Amino acid sequence: MEERTKVMTHDHVNVAVEGSGTSGVELVPAQHLGDGNWLVLRSPLYALQLAAGDTIRIVNNEVGTFEVVSRGGNVAVQFYLSENELDDPQATTSVANRITPKVVELGGRLDGQTMGLMVYTIPVEAGFPAIENIFAMAIDEFPGAQWQYTNIYDMTTGEPLCWWE
Incomplete structure (x- = not known):
């Protein structure tokens, strides 16, 4: 019997990047x-305000504006x-390791990394x-490092979004 592997295909969507002095779009x-x-x-x-598993509606593809239709039950964390160490690929790999x-013990995963940043x-x-x-x-282990939730707080008011309740 011939065995076939099903490959899941996906596209990328433009999502607006705002805050932290950065703007533009990210292909997600x-x-x-x-x-x-x-x-x-x-x-x-x-990009902030969303995580893997969320369903979003693109309002303007060119600039990446979107609205969250439903939450997928996941928290996104940037580290x-x-x-x-921002420009040190070995440091990034070491910290991620x-x-x-x-994170995996909690049922989570590393979704992406670039020099100096993991999500x-x-x-x-x-x-x-x-x-x-x-x-x-x-x-504590990596002095000077910082982390933040990206889909837990309102970007304007700083208030919890409370989508998990």
């Missing part, structure tokens, strides 16, 4: 669902290396204390 792996809706397959490295196994997707069911514990320990 996504699956087109129709009616302008897209399922985000990996949490973006730079930035210290200023001294230390943090990723702990993780973690199920919200893991609990905020467990997530925060991992990244607090990482900050």
Whole structure:
């Protein structure tokens, strides 16, 4: 009997990058669902307010504006290396190798990395204390590093979005 491997194909969608002094668009792996809706397959490295598993509707593809149609139940976390290590690919790999196994224990994954930056997707069911514990320990281990949730707080008001309740 011939065995066939099914390969999942996906597209990329332009998502606006705003805040932190950065603007533009990021190409994010996504699956087109129709009616302008897209399922985000990996949490973006730079874009805020969404995570893997979310369904979004593109408002303007050219500039990447979007609205979240539904949440996929995942938290996205960015981890930035210290200023001294931002351009060091070995440091990025080393840090990712230390943090990723702990994230995997919570059911999460490393969704992307570039020099000095990693983005993780973690199920919200893991609990905020467990997530925060991992990244607090990482900050202790890698002085000068910083981390942030990217889809938990409103970018304008700073208030929790509370989509997990």
